[in-house]
Amino acid sequence: MRIDVLTLFPNMFNSPFAESIVKRGIDDGKISLEYHNIRDFSQNKHNKVDDYPFGGGEGMLMQAEPVDLSIKKVKNEKSKIIYLTPSGSLLNQNIVKSLSEEEHLILLCGHYEGIDQRVLDKHEVMEISIGDYVLTGGEIPAMVLIDSISRMIPGVLPKEDSFKNESHYSGLLEHPQYTRPRVYEKREVPKVLLSGNHKEINKWCLYKSIEKTYTIRPDMLNNKILSKEEKEMLDDIKAKDTL
Numbered sequence: 001m002r003i004d005v006l007t008l009f010p011n012m013f014n015s016p017f018a019e020s021i022v023k024r025g026i027d028d029g030k031i032s033l034e035y036h037n038i039r040d041f042s043q044n045k046h047n048k049v050d051d052y053p054f055g056g057g058e059g060m061l062m063q064a065e066p067v068d069l070s071i072k073k074v075k076n077e078k079s080k081i082i083y084l085t086p087s088g089s090l091l092n093q094n095i096v097k098s099l100s101e102e103e104h105l106i107l108l109c110g111h112y113e114g115i116d117q118r119v120l121d122k123h124e125v126m127e128i129s130i131g132d133y134v135l136t137g138g139e140i141p142a143m144v145l146i147d148s149i150s151r152m153i154p155g156v157l158p159k160e161d162s163f164k165n166e167s168h169y170s171g172l173l174e175h176p177q178y179t180r181p182r183v184y185e186k187r188e189v190p191k192v193l194l195s196g197n198h199k200e201i202n203k204w205c206l207y208k209s210i211e212k213t214y215t216i217r218p219d220m221l222n223n224k225i226l227s228k229e230e231k232e233m234l235d236d237i238k239a240k241d242t243l
């Protein structure tokens, strides 16, 4: 997959992808990442890219032209353009999965009060938010998107498909996990995990997964179709909750 990031602060991306899994994906040729400074496309002699919003209001707005020219530089017929914005659709694992199947992503990072709407309309830009809060710029949201998408590209994670057991992939939160030592400050690892009985271990993991989802994110269970076994577990968890 090729990803082009359009930003006023390309240096912000230097360190996050210089390590770990995304770096390996880049080194192995699974991901190609390029950064483009929108300021380089300013036609203004002072390299200005922002101006006051029409109709008044606080702050400055990124102008259409430099953004438009930067998009034109990297866009092709397969490109999907995404503007990171707090007023976009809320990012979730389904969106991440579907974006990981694209060939070319262009990530547009806003700054100031955002970007002139006309350039977003012109390029039929998809708008994505990483959460219901406002950050200073779109760079950190773009990094979140790059990281979450990269690990779903085949061959990027060391163990193929390991993301399928993680939180959100199947509509549940992941169960608690433990590693050595068996006892830490008098706290023991649940006995079933040491039993070697994989059927019982899987059952425990599923139960704990449903329990955690019910406790922390009950809204997720409204959208999930439960198997008979999962429904029985949920009923049991709810019954304990009312005791």
Ligand SMILES: C[S@@+](CC[C@H](N)C(=O)[O-])C[C@H]1O[C@@H](n2cnc3c(N)ncnc32)[C@H](O)[C@@H]1O
Pocket: 083, 084, 085, 086, 087, 108, 109, 110, 111, 112, 113, 114, 115, 128, 129, 130, 131, 132, 133, 134, 135, 136, 137, 138, 139, 141
């Ligand atoms: C200060 S914000 C602008 C907020 C905008 N005036 C609004 O109220 O929707 C500046 C830039 O940060 C980015 N940004 C801020 N919060 C974000 C979020 N939750 N998700 C994605 N991008 C965000 C966007 O690129 C945005 O253009």
